[in-house]
Amino acid sequence: MAEVLSSGTLNLSWRRDLFGSKLVLWNNLAACLANITLNHEQDDFKWNLDQACVFTVKSHYLGLIHQNIPNTNKKLWKFKIPLKIKIFLWYLKRRFILTKDNLARRNWQGSQQCCFCHEDETIQHLFFDCHVTRLVWARSTRLGVCLNQVVYLICLETG
């Protein structure tokens, strides 16, 4: 950590691109880290939400309600669909679904091709772009394409 901070600029790389709210959070963290000077004294924790630097439930509560952090999953959790579907869509939005590209990032050695075609299997491909997926979306409901677009907007929108 001292090595990273001593270089003056945070030269870090990420497995996934940062965008939207995560990029904003990273920029805020980098701005906070820019003012930190490391020394050889023992570390200690300070609670920044209270002037006395002591944790209190009140300071935590006030910190939470005044930070104005947007709840990007609000729309998803308000849908009147089974909880297990909401959780799956939340996983999809967070890109935790174990598609072959995600498995490969975890050192999985299998083929990364889609089972239905020869494209690489990504979340975008498997849930939206693959011709088989489009067929399933179109036949699963009379709303087909519209439902596909709603799920796309909920799950893959940034921010």
Ligand SMILES: [Zn+2]
């Ligand atoms: Zn495919």
